[in-house]
Amino acid sequence: MPNGGNEATARIKINKLLQEAGWRFFADESGPANICLEAHTKITTNDLDALGANFEKTANGFIDFLLLDQRGFPFLVLEAKAEDKNPLVGKEQARKYARAQNCRFVILSNGNLHYFWDLDRGNPYVVTSFPNPISVAGYQKVTPDPQRLIDEAINDDYIVLTQRPNYASEAGWRNEAERHAYVQANKLRFLRPYQLNAVHALQRAAKEDKDRFLFEMATGTGKTLTAAAIIKLFLRTGNARRVLFLVDRLELEDQAKKAFAALLSTDFHTVIYKENRDDWRRAEIVVTTVQSLLFNNKYQRKFSPTDFDLVISDEAHRSIGGNARAVFDYFVGYKLGLTATPRDYLKNFKKGCPATSDPREAERRLLLDTYRTFGCESGQPTFRYSLLDGVKDGYLVNPMVVDARTEITTALLSEQGFVVTFTDDEGEDQQQAFKQREFEKRFFSEKTNQLFCKTFLENALRDPISREVGKSIIFAVSQNHAAKLAQILNQMADRMFPGKYQSDFAVQVTSQITDAQQFTINFANNNLLGSGNFIPKYKTSKARVCVTVGMMTTGYDCTDILNIGLLRPIFSPTDFIQIKGRGTRRHDFFEQVFDEDLKAGVTDHQKRTFKLFDYFANCEYFEEEYDYDQVLILPRVSLGDDDGAGGGMREPTRTYEHLGADVLATIQEEAIGLEGMRVDRMFFDRFEDVVRKNDAIAKAVEDGHWDRVIDYVNREVFNKPEEYYTLDKLRRAAAVDRRITLREILEKIFGLIPKFKSKDELLEEEFSKFVADAKPTDAASLPAIKNYFKAYATSDRLRHIIETRQYTDLNTNPVFNSRDFRAVPEKYRTLIPAYIKDYVSLNQFLA
Structure with a gap:
């Protein structure tokens, strides 16, 4: 594509992203225009269309988007690049322009890849959408000072000083004989030594300029109390104005809210999002389930990337799995994951092993993804306290x-x-x-x-x-x-x-x-x-x-x-x-x-x-x-009529083979398109009605108990004589160009996803994750890298060619040929296969 085409396409995408985020090129009922093209230059609708032709080559140089605050003052600089250029090439120019305009925030974008940059906080951060004006205004109120985060003195009474600030001077505490009863009566929670070590470990990591942390703590070691100490640390030192606490099950919302209220309510307000949809901004701590934010892409529609300065994922191994990771990565700022699943399960697994060959392979992928998401690619968490540690220290039992x-x-x-x-x-x-x-x-x-x-x-x-x-x-x-x-x-x-x-x-x-x-x-x-x-x-x-x-x-x-x-x-x-x-x-x-x-x-x-x-x-x-x-050696079990094959066990499933004669009366052909046959669509609608009306399924979906939901549907709904629903029939009825899962079907029925994503949409999502992880700097080769990524993820033949190094076979490969391969920078020829084997489930792309 000619360079002008790249620029025009990028400009169209950037304009749309700005408008979707609530920025205005023209005054409307929401307020005055808050976007300037080339500072202080007024434009018309015709100007806006014309500038798409070649926006990087004007008489006055680069055309920057200058975004204004509510008072009309310079607020945020958006540096736009053509699609074939990495947005980061404009970083220093944008910094200079932002400083000249007294702006703290910068967006770098080529229409496909976007970075949000808080000049006071460090490095540009990959975002999937642009922040809205109100959110950035709130974000501006936080003046980060990582040194305060690092220097904050934290002792075992860090939470107690919020619960009861003057406890040390009260008689019940000072009298040692009464102290235990005093602590119990006031429900004071002192940090245990290992919980204190976890907080200190995060401070040390922050000193190394890290903004992602992972705590691996055995069940029963008080992850919520530790999280409360972290929340207080960030809010108290001014490094966060609002915290998002993500849980993976409905019943854990209320549990987390009650815990934070008991520990931090003197200083900070906690709400559950679904109960405070209109006034959640008044709270410093917002608790919600991942499923709630995924519902109809609520996290994108109701929130801006800058709404939370710290996001904590409870049971991170579960709550960032699958498309839930998109929620977690959406928000800018510090990230903390809490998990009880030890990294030891990463041992003894063969990389690239097909998911079907070992029941634990899916877990291995999730674990790898968990560690990578929280900046612990080495497999070493920020802090670890195992069951054996807890037993040794006397806090847990084996x-x-x-x-x-x-x-x-x-x-x-x-x-x-x-x-x-x-x-x-x-x-x-x-x-x-x-x-x-x-x-x-x-x-x-x-x-x-x-x-x-x-x-x-x-x-x-x-x-x-x-x-x-x-x-x-x-x-x-x-x-x-x-x-x-x-x-x-x-x-x-x-x-x-x-x-x-x-x-x-x-x-x-x-x-x-x-x-x-x-x-x-x-x-x-x-x-x-x-x-x-x-x-x-x-x-x-x-x-x-x-x-x-x-x-x-x-x-x-x-x-x-x-x-x-x-x-x-x-x-x-x-x-x-x-x-x-x-x-x-x-x-x-x-x-x-x-x-x-x-x-x-x-x-x-x-x-x-x-x-x-x-x-x-x-x-x-x-x-x-x-x-x-x-x-225990159990008593011998009789295998007679009362047990085993003879009693209590249902007759094995059998098939019927028709041996009689038959004749063909008539024949006709009809090509069926992607929309499928009407009977198939009606079939899907009937299944949707059956599932929606089932209270047990609806309750389990609401609570996020997917293992129970899928097991129930397989046992109680599928293969019944009334309709004989099967997964294969539902897949055909859905008319999607890949093999959708039962969970996806149920998520669609209950509104957790707006539609079934096509194979290419899934590939685009996976490639976006790869870009966010690998951060390729050569934007000109990005199309070739994407082409390779998609082809490798979907073609068994290409994977075999690459793995066996039979590169001459590329000459006759219709999916991805030798010229395509040469266009891929050498680094990515091995990086992409390794990444896909570790982090991408190939089953989702099967037809």
């Missing part, structure tokens, strides 16, 4: 693993699987094998579930005060499985503890259950279905076991949990770490005792461990070197 496998589960776990022999309709003997993934999905065994529950009850840790079964959480395969297990446990408890329980020993806590979220709160508060069943003066939940699927995996604090049952196979390291983490917190059971006489007979009231019942070798799968503390 589990006692109960590795319990029946003959059936052992067979399910084997390479061959559990093999079933049956006779088909033709009288022929057939065999079918089942794997652990199919337990309670296609393989059912009532006797196995009963054996699981019997083993659990006979070996569970007991409450040290009441001697009843300790409070427990059991994780089931599905909601249907959870219902079965709760029923079995209640029946067994009735026999083991006559008269003590009335079908309230075990409770199903899943999204299908009314008030399930309140059940989790009541369980933590020791009043689920009553309290003090064995000893009235001892406050502990009457219900002893919560049977769930995914509701109680993350962010759930219940310190007196003594048993966790894994009655399902787990393939996600994140899920495994989170589930195990429900039991790692320490607990003093005397906190629940209101009768001193009760205490006299208790020899050990401290929680020192918890039992982790593992029926599917999950621990072996994730931690092969783990030293198991206890292994």
Whole structure:
């Protein structure tokens, strides 16, 4: 394309981006014009069109966009470059012009790649849209001083000084005998040594001019308290005026708000965005879910890149996955990620391994992306405090693993699987094998579930005060499985503890259950279905076991949990770490005792461990070197009529083969376009109605429980005789040029995405991430780099050619030829394949 064409196209894009962000070339009902082309030059509509022809070559030199504030004073300089030039080439010229106009802010853009530059804060920052005038005006009120951030004195009472500024002079604190009771009564939160170390680690990183940080802290080590200290540090030192705290589940919004209110409300105001859509700007701390901001691209429509000076991502490993990372990267400023998933899971993975070859491969990609997003490409977080650190320091407890496998589960776990022999309709003997993934999905065994529950009850840790079964959480395969297990446990408890329980020993806590979220709160508060069943003066939940699927995996604090049952196979390291983490917190059971006489007979009231019942070798799968503390040899399981293949297991899926004659009566051909057949479109509409009307699906989507949603749809909606919905049929009905996922379909139905993105739109998004990461400086070669990126991501043949170095085959490759390859700078010929293997899922581009 001729240079003038590049300039005109860039100018058209820049004009549009400015107008979309609320800047005005002409006065309207919103106010006077606040864009000048070539400082103090007035223009007309015709001038604006004409200037697109060759805006870099005018009689007076470069034409700069000078953006004005509400009073009409110079506010922000926008330096525009042609599409084939890197915006950064105008950096020094823009700095000079901005200083001359007394402007603090600069935008550098070529229409495709944009940088926002705060001259007082350091380096230009890649943005995906232009900031709006109101947001930049607010951003201007913050005068950053990184040195204050670095020099701020932070001791263990940093949060306490906000909660109760004069605590040190009060009698309750000064009297050592009363101090513990004083701290408890006022709910004062002192930073533990490792939490203090985390804050100091961030200060050291800031001293090295870093603006992205990652804290890897084990579940139960107080990430929210640590985050509160970081928030106070930034707000107090003037390095932030507003903080965005991102969570990945709806129930965690309220939990985070309450925590920050208890810790920081004396100095700072916290709101949940969805409850304060019109006045969130009055708060210093805004809490929201990633899903809420993704809904209809709300983060772009309702927010400007400069609205928040610090963005914190809780459970960063989960909340920046997939398209959620776009939300996180959208905002300018400091970024902090909090995660409980250790980097150790990066070990022993083959780079570029196809996602289908190892169930953990998707997790590996997410981890790599997490570390890269937070500036920790080396795999070393800004601060790390592991479960072993917590145990060693006395803040956490390790589990006692109960590795319990029946003959059936052992067979399910084997390479061959559990093999079933049956006779088909033709009288022929057939065999079918089942794997652990199919337990309670296609393989059912009532006797196995009963054996699981019997083993659990006979070996569970007991409450040290009441001697009843300790409070427990059991994780089931599905909601249907959870219902079965709760029923079995209640029946067994009735026999083991006559008269003590009335079908309230075990409770199903899943999204299908009314008030399930309140059940989790009541369980933590020791009043689920009553309290003090064995000893009235001892406050502990009457219900002893919560049977769930995914509701109680993350962010759930219940310190007196003594048993966790894994009655399902787990393939996600994140899920495994989170589930195990429900039991790692320490607990003093005397906190629940209101009768001193009760205490006299208790020899050990401290929680020192918890039992982790593992029926599917999950621990072996994730931690092969783990030293198991206890292994139970279960009684031999009969494989007769009452179990295994003979009982409780559904008949294997069979196919029907029609052997009769048939004739072809008529034939005609019709080409179907991308819009698909009408019957397919109607099919999709009917599926949408079915899903929308399902309260269980709607609630789980709202809460962000995608594993449960997808599992439920696969079990309860797909392949039913009424409509026989399948994923393949829905894909055809959607008429998209790639293989969309079930999650995308559900996100579209519930308005979380406005439309299905085409293959090229996804490629553009991935390339934008690559550009933001690699920051290519040679803008002239950017089209060639993009062409290579897209071709490599979508062509198996090209990937094979590059990986095997059979470059002569490029001569006959229709997708990407030798001339295309030579146009790519040498550096990117290897950088792009390495980047795509590590960070880009190729499955999304399949047709």
